[in-house]
Amino acid sequence: MNMHNSDLKNFFTYSFSLDCVIFGYQNGKIHVLLIKRSIEPYENYWAIPGDLVYPDEDLPNAAERILFDLTRLKNIELHQAQTFGNPTRHPQGRVITNAYFALIRIDEFKAEASSWAEEVQWVPINEVPNLAFDHNLIVNSTYELLKQKLTFEPICFDLLPVRFTLNEFQQLYEFAFEQEMDKANFRKKIKYIPLVAHDEKQQNVKHRPAKLFSFDETLYQDQLKKGVYQFRM
Amino acid sequence: MNMHNSDLKNFFTYSFSLDCVIFGYQNGKIHVLLIKRSIEPYENYWAIPGDLVYPDEDLPNAAERILFDLTRLKNIELHQAQTFGNPTRHPQGRVITNAYFALIRIDEFKAEASSWAEEVQWVPINEVPNLAFDHNLIVNSTYELLKQKLTFEPICFDLLPVRFTLNEFQQLYEFAFEQEMDKANFRKKIKYIPLVAHDEKQQNVKHRPAKLFSFDETLYQDQLKKGVYQFRM
DNA sequence: CTAAATATTGTCATTTGTACAATAACTATT
DNA sequence: AATAGTTATTGTACAAATGACAATATTTAG
Known part of the structure; x- marks a missing residue:
């Protein structure tokens, strides 16, 4: 699988990806799990773990697979969040992405960089740096959703x-x-x-x-x- | 534009569509706007208005355009709901769809069948018939979302x-x-x-x-x- | 003018919310 | 072992919200 570089343009007319916003809680702060990209585009940028969905793959399965591929996290309950489809959000073509999120206990799961993720890091939600693509938008929107859910679900x-x-x-x-x-x-x-x-x-x-x-x-x-x-x- | 019939398979490896769940209130009941399909697949089935998103089109614009094309409704505030991506949801290929919803005053807007919509009809939410594709799932999920929103937004x-x-x-x-x-x-x-x-x-x-x-x-x-x-x- | 029907307001006991005070339980130090 | 320091936990008193129900008000129909 190498549809991440310049050949992406020819691979799909447009394509569909899935990005995971993983929240954890530590030292009194809500954190987000970030990965460092070792590939273009946005090489060396921090991002949330995400990748293209396979053509025959259901979304919940894709979320699990992608999260595992990049962070080795598994057995995590993922929930669907918003979909982001701005035509210019990906520099190499039309990629619509669906955000999934999860809430985990940071110390119960050990995240490890894998595949094209060079590093992983938990960052406090209010100290998130400039991320690849529109990932800041995705993180912020999903955090708003989380806060809403906190008021009427025991998550x-x-x-x-x-x-x-x-x-x-x-x-x-x-x-x-x-x-x-x-x-x-x-x-x-x-x-x-x-x-x-x-x-x-x-x-x-x-x-x-x-x-x-x-x-x-x-x-x-x-x-x-x-x-x-x-x-x- | 004719990407609705048998050539769809060759048009995109997979494609992305947008379905609109339009709610209205009449005679003490919440209603949903349905259209009757005049094309395959699911010809003559009732469905919610939806169609493929153009490759260079933003999602909110696509929602507006598609709703107008099929029902002549315009100047309606559309909100994003869930995304449905089951690989078998469309009989002719992989079509991921994003639901949008709106709440309108039925008598202030006049819905008219247009394009491949043969008829339009307002149906009470608890009397929705068997719909095309997974549209029953989409309608029901979006109605649940609506009920949730009714409790904490003045919609x-x-x-x-x-x-x-x-x-x-x-x-x-x-x-x-x-x-x-x-x-x-x-x-x-x-x-x-x-x-x-x-x-x-x-x-x-x-x-x-x-x-x-x-x-x-x-x-x-x-x-x-x-x-x-x-x-x- | 009166009955029928629904709109609107009021009453009261109970529960919940809010601000703050009091007490309890543990650690560290003398 | 006694004591100070620190936070956990419980209590109190008053204001505000809730819920069941009763009373009153306003309109139409006859």
């Missing part, structure tokens, strides 16, 4: 460690919505979210350690089915 | 007449969410939505006529900017 738990403190939970929302919240009131607000309290506590802090919680996905699905509760922040 | 006013009664407003939500609401409580809930009360009243009803209201878009945008208020139903 924050894909970013947090499996066991987290209520403060960590709160700080994630404070970061995303760029506003501080009252600790006591935050705890009342999340009263109905099905969390399990564990006996375990935070380690290596030089003050009273916080209790650890985890999200009960099964109970959440039950509540959804019964219609007794709808997630909303 | 309901694109469906309602410019001047509407509070009951009409309420009934739209009752239809979309399939649940009845208390009249008095509904009025309290919408207290902060910037509506203008007019002196005008409902006509031709055989009981006390209701007062007419309209949505103040300008005031809403101001409130948004100031961050004092966020639409939420």
